[in-house]
Amino acid sequence: MTGQRVVVIGAGVGGLTAAALLAKSGFDVTVLEAHVYPGGCAGTFFHKGYRFDAGATCAGGFQAGGPHHIVGELLNLTWPIRKADPSWVVHLPDRTITAWGNEPRRQEEHARHLPELRRFWPIQTNAANVAWEFAARLPEWPPRSLGDVARLIPKLRPNMLPFAPLALMSIGQVLDGIGVRRTNHPTARTFIDAQLLISAQTTAEHANALYGSIAIDLPRAGTYHVRGGIGNLARTLADSLTAHGGRIIYRHTVTRLRRLDDGTFNVDTNKGQTFHADIVLANLTPWGLANILGEQTPSGLQRELRQRGSTWGAFTLYLGVPNDALPTHADHFQIVQRYDQPLGEGNSVFMSISEPDDRLRAPEGFRTVTLSTHTRIETWWELRQHDPDGYQARIEQYRDRLLDAAERIAPNLRQRAALIVPGTPPAFQRFTRRPGGMVGGFAMTSLLTARSPHTGIPNLWMVGDSIFPGQSTAGVTAGALRVAAEVQRSAGQTAHVARRSASARKAEFAP
Numbered sequence: 001m002t003g004q005r006v007v008v009i010g011a012g013v014g015g016l017t018a019a020a021l022l023a024k025s026g027f028d029v030t031v032l033e034a035h036v037y038p039g040g041c042a043g044t045f046f047h048k049g050y051r052f053d054a055g056a057t058c059a060g061g062f063q064a065g066g067p068h069h070i071v072g073e074l075l076n077l078t079w080p081i082r083k084a085d086p087s088w089v090v091h092l093p094d095r096t097i098t099a100w101g102n103e104p105r106r107q108e109e110h111a112r113h114l115p116e117l118r119r120f121w122p123i124q125t126n127a128a129n130v131a132w133e134f135a136a137r138l139p140e141w142p143p144r145s146l147g148d149v150a151r152l153i154p155k156l157r158p159n160m161l162p163f164a165p166l167a168l169m170s171i172g173q174v175l176d177g178i179g180v181r182r183t184n185h186p187t188a189r190t191f192i193d194a195q196l197l198i199s200a201q202t203t204a205e206h207a208n209a210l211y212g213s214i215a216i217d218l219p220r221a222g223t224y225h226v227r228g229g230i231g232n233l234a235r236t237l238a239d240s241l242t243a244h245g246g247r248i249i250y251r252h253t254v255t256r257l258r259r260l261d262d263g264t265f266n267v268d269t270n271k272g273q274t275f276h277a278d279i280v281l282a283n284l285t286p287w288g289l290a291n292i293l294g295e296q297t298p299s300g301l302q303r304e305l306r307q308r309g310s311t312w313g314a315f316t317l318y319l320g321v322p323n324d325a326l327p328t329h330a331d332h333f334q335i336v337q338r339y340d341q342p343l344g345e346g347n348s349v350f351m352s353i354s355e356p357d358d359r360l361r362a363p364e365g366f367r368t369v370t371l372s373t374h375t376r377i378e379t380w381w382e383l384r385q386h387d388p389d390g391y392q393a394r395i396e397q398y399r400d401r402l403l404d405a406a407e408r409i410a411p412n413l414r415q416r417a418a419l420i421v422p423g424t425p426p427a428f429q430r431f432t433r434r435p436g437g438m439v440g441g442f443a444m445t446s447l448l449t450a451r452s453p454h455t456g457i458p459n460l461w462m463v464g465d466s467i468f469p470g471q472s473t474a475g476v477t478a479g480a481l482r483v484a485a486e487v488q489r490s491a492g493q494t495a496h497v498a499r500r501s502a503s504a505r506k507a508e509f510a511p
């Protein structure tokens, strides 16, 4: 049945992907976005002549069979992207390893710098091939009903069987099994940990091996620059939404979501408006959803919030830097300062530089630089509430840590930068509306406990990086494909996403 009213709360990549897919298949879709532009953590903001990527800077999942590619086909989109090679360069304390997309170059690089991992790569690559192929069939994971199980079974293949044990193992166990332990091979373990932290929100010891195989595979699968900033992914989706009859309303923060006796919803905004909906998609974290549900928060969601600890936040720096102060051999770098300290909190820093010829990003002769590190949110909030001077001092301390790391790539960055703007967890809360400034979703430690999009309230779904498969523009796109298919199915449609999912055509992944 088409014409059903769908309200999507939030114009992040997850929300917009689901919104555009549903608008194309005939739903009456309205997206309510608190901010003045779309994209959330993958948005691009304008400041003093620069367009800075707020969070995400490096996009994957556009290869054939990848989530963005599938959505591009379904919506007939042309993404504003260009392939990056190398994907990034990893600077460890004592060596530098380039993450080439090009197969022979990557293999040669690994063989030269990380010979201890030679037995790991074949296991990893074969697992990733199987995992990508499975993901391209849009599996109903985690299954929550007999219907999900019935749809899931035909998507399993015999070639997955040898990799089944990995579904229950961590990457760390795989590495331990081939003798690559932290005690005897700290360099190799740190190299793997650093990549997992940015793409699975946890390190090898805890990251699920099958999920982690996709995370580690990113350079091989391909990463991409987005022209004009990563926010142009969200803008492309917003254009598709409106072209298919949907609408996006900015500056409207949803303050209350009420389920009515007939099972429909009223969605109230800070502008005093109420939108009526048959179906609601919340592009929110579980904390954000509970905030607007108030006393209607289902007991399961309340329990979840009591049980879950806080997730990572981010500390970021946004810089405007003259071209001649920056390297040209790569645009993304991961810098680890010490082997004997945990990653995050400035000991691992991701650095992204806008493309030299992307004139949309910076004034003539300049480029934007984004630096980010994982950080625990609690201390930031304590200091902000009780010790404003301590809060400022902590900003300075983290600023120095990030700049120290970045100056390994671009010496004199401090002196040469025309502009340095910090971003803390409280700033992320303010600009992305994510409670606590918790970003990046949940650590992918177990496939069995992965969060489903179900909320405990019929016709209210979650999208975004809190649901499986979690963080990244590609991850939230995969989650949105599943939710769009389920919404279509429950509305009695078989068209569009649901049909693609059902036909589960042979994956075309060809890195």
Ligand SMILES: Cc1cc2nc3c(=O)[nH]c(=O)nc-3n(C[C@H](O)[C@H](O)[C@H](O)COP(=O)(O)OP(=O)(O)OC[C@H]3O[C@@H](n4cnc5c(N)ncnc54)[C@H](O)[C@@H]3O)c2cc1C
Binding pocket: 009, 010, 011, 012, 013, 014, 015, 032, 033, 034, 035, 038, 039, 040, 041, 042, 054, 055, 056, 057, 058, 059, 060, 252, 253, 254, 255, 283, 284, 288, 292, 314, 316, 372, 431, 432, 433, 434, 439, 440, 441, 463, 464, 465, 466, 470, 471, 472, 473, 474, 476
């Ligand atoms: C520092 C950092 C670096 C990252 N690097 C990468 C990277 O390089 N590559 C990558 O792929 N991913 C990266 N990520 C992760 C990626 O950005 C996110 O996983 C993804 O963008 C989250 O999308 P989402 O759909 O969950 O929505 P979000 O980005 O959370 O957006 C939600 C939207 O909803 C709006 N909203 C929230 N509450 C309300 C409300 N009550 N009413 C109305 N609107 C509301 C917000 O304003 C926001 O626009 C990074 C993240 C961070 C923070």
